[in-house]
Amino acid sequence: MNTVEIPAWLRGETNTAPRYTSYPPAPHFRPDFTAADYTQAAQRSNVGGAPLSLYVHIPFCHSLCYYCACNKIVTKDKEAGRTYLDYLRKELELVAPLYDRQRVVTQLHWGGGTPTYLSDAEMTELMYQLAHHFNLSRAADAEFSIEIDPRTVDDGGMALLRGLGFNRVSLGVQDFDPDVQKAVHRIQSVEKTAAVVNAARRYGFRSVSVDLIYGLPLQTAERFRHTLREVIAMAPDRLSLFHYAHLPQRFFPQNRIHVEDLPSLEEKRLLLEETQAALRAAGYEEIGMDHYARRSDGLFQAREGGELRRNFQGYSTQASTDLIGLGVSSIGQVDNTYVQNHKMLPAYYAALDAGQLPTERGLLLLPDDLLRRDVIMDLLCLLTLDIAALEQRHQIDFADYFRAELALLDQLPEHWLERGPRHLRIFGAGKHYIRFICRLFDRYWSDNPLHQAQYSQVL
Numbered sequence: 299m300n301t302v303e304i305p306a307w308l309r310g311e312t313n314t315a316p317r318y319t320s321y322p323p324a325p326h327f328r329p330d331f332t333a334a335d336y337t338q339a340a341q342r343s344n345v346g347g348a349p350l351s352l353y354v355h356i357p358f359c360h361s362l363c364y365y366c367a368c369n370k371i372v373t374k375d376k377e378a379g380r381t382y383l384d385y386l387r388k389e390l391e392l393v394a395p396l397y398d399r400q401r402v403v404t405q406l407h408w409g410g411g412t413p414t415y416l417s418d419a420e421m422t423e424l425m426y427q428l429a430h431h432f433n434l435s436r437a438a439d440a441e442f443s444i445e446i447d448p449r450t451v452d453d454g455g456m457a458l459l460r461g462l463g464f465n466r467v468s469l470g471v472q473d474f475d476p477d478v479q480k481a482v483h484r485i486q487s488v489e490k491t492a493a494v495v496n497a498a499r500r501y502g503f504r505s506v507s508v509d510l511i512y513g514l515p516l517q518t519a520e521r522f523r524h525t526l527r528e529v530i531a532m533a534p535d536r537l538s539l540f541h542y543a544h545l546p547q548r549f550f551p552q553n554r555i556h557v558e559d560l561p562s563l564e565e566k567r568l569l570l571e572e573t574q575a576a577l578r579a580a581g582y583e584e585i586g587m588d589h590y591a592r593r594s595d596g597l598f599q600a601r602e603g604g605e606l607r608r609n610f611q612g613y614s615t616q617a618s619t620d621l622i623g624l625g626v627s628s629i630g631q632v633d634n635t636y637v638q639n640h641k642m643l644p645a646y647y648a649a650l651d652a653g654q655l656p657t658e659r660g661l662l663l664l665p666d667d668l669l670r671r672d673v674i675m676d677l678l679c680l681l682t683l684d685i686a687a688l689e690q691r692h693q694i695d696f697a698d699y700f701r702a703e704l705a706l707l708d709q710l711p712e713h714w715l716e717r718g719p720r721h722l723r724i725f726g727a728g729k730h731y732i733r734f735i736c737r738l739f740d741r742y743w744s745d746n747p748l749h750q751a752q753y754s755q756v757l
C-alpha cells in the first residue's frame with residue numbers, strides 16, 4: 299500500500315470521502331422530510347412483511363473519550379437514564395403501531411453512548427418494553443447485539459445481558475498503551491477487558507467483537523503491536539479497525555487532542571500494514587472496509603453467501619430488513635427512505651411530550667439514489683459488482699448509464715480493479731481506497747472543500 303499511488307485527481311484537495319454507512323450520506327438528509335413522510339414509509343414497508351431490525355440509541359456516558367465522534371451526553375446523573383427510558387417508552391407507543399405486529403424482529407442492536415450506562419433494572423425494563431411492542435424473534439439465528447464499555451460491566455452484568463436475550467457483544471478497546479490511553483482520556487486495563495470477554499464466552503454469547511482505532515495521539519506501530527498481541531490472545535470473533543478522523547471543528551472533544559501528538563501518515567501506514575498482516579496470520583479475514591472476522595463467524599459466511607450488507611452500525615448479516623431507529627439522533631432505513639430522530643435531547647423530549655414522532659429530517663430516495671446505493675453497497679460489502687443483476691434490478695444499461703463514471707474508473711491503476719463486461723472487482727491496493735472508488739458513483743459529492751471537510755480522510 300502506498301499513498302503515492304493515489305492519482306492526484308482522485309485524492310483531490312482534501313483526501314476525504316464518506317464512509318457510506320448510508321447512501322446518500324446523512325449530511326444530505328432533508329429537514330422537510332416529516333413525521334408524516336415516515337408514517338407513509340412505514341405503512342408501505344408492511345407490504346410483504348419483511349423482517350425488522352431495531353436500533354436503540356442510549357446516549358449517556360460516564361466520562362469523555364477525547365477522540366469520540368458519537369452522539370453522546372457525558373453525565374453522572376443517574377436520573378438521566380430513568381427519564382430517557384420514560385421517553386423511549388413514549389416513542390415505542392407511537393412507532394410500534396406503524397408496523398404490522400406479525401413482522402418479526404430478527405436483529406436488535408443497542409448502541410451509544412454507552413448502553414450499559416443504564417442500571418440492570420433499567421436495561422431489563424427496556425428489553426421488556428421492546429418485547430411488549432414488537433415481535434422479537436426467538437429463532438436461533440436472531441442477532442441481538444449490544445455495545446459494551448468493559449469499564450462499566452462486571453460478570454453479573456454479562457450474565458444479565460445474556461439472560462435478556464443478547465447473543466452478540468461488541469467491546470470498545472481502541473488501544474491498550476497507557477500513554478495513548480492517557481492522551482485520549484480512556485483508561486481501560488487488559489485484565490478488565492479480558493474478564494468481560496471471558497464472561498461473554500462463559501455465558502454463551504455467540505460472537506464477541508472488539509473495536510480498535512489507529513491514528514490516535516502517541517500511537518506508533520511498535521506500541522500498537524502490544525495492543526494487538528493482547529487482543530488476538532482474547533480471540534474475538536470479529537474485529538474492527540477504524541481510522542481516527544481528526545475533525546475538531548465538528549467534534550468538540552477532539553480539541554483536547556494535541557495535533558502534534560498525532561502519528562504521521564508514514565507511521566499510520568506502517569501500523570496498518572503490520573496490523574493487517576498480524577490479523578491475517580491469526581486467521582482473520584478482511585470483510586469489506588475496516589472489519590475482520592474469523593471464518594467461523596456469521597459476517598464471513600454472509601459475505602461468502604453474498605448476503606453482507608452495510609448499515610449505520612457497520613456491516614450486517616441480513617440483507618432485507620427495514621431498520622427502525624429509536625432514541626435521540628437514531629437513524630432508520632424504512633422502505634425507500636432514511637429517517638433521523640432529533641439529535642438534541644430537549645427537542646427529542648419536546649416532540650414526544652407533544653405526542654409527535656421525534657422525526658428531525660430524512661430523505662425519500664429517488665430511483666437514481668436506489669441504483670447508486672446498490673452499486674456503492676455491493677462494492678463496499680462484496681468488493682464486486684454483478685452488472686447483469688444490477689441491470690435487471692434497475693432496468694438500465696450499465697455502460698450507458700455510468701458512461702462518465704466508467705471513464706474515470708479506466709484511469710485508476712490497473713492493479714486496483716478488474717473490469718469486465720459483466721462485473722467489476724476491486725482487489726489489491728484498490729481495497730484500501732475503496733471509499734474513493736465509491737465516491738466516483740456518488741452523485742452528491744461536490745468539489746467544494748467545505749462540503750468535503752465534513753468527511754474523514756481516507757488515510
Ligand code: SF4
Nearest residue numbers: 359362363366368411
Ligand atoms: S467513545 Fe464511547 S464511551 Fe467514549 S465518550 Fe464516545 S460514546 Fe462514550
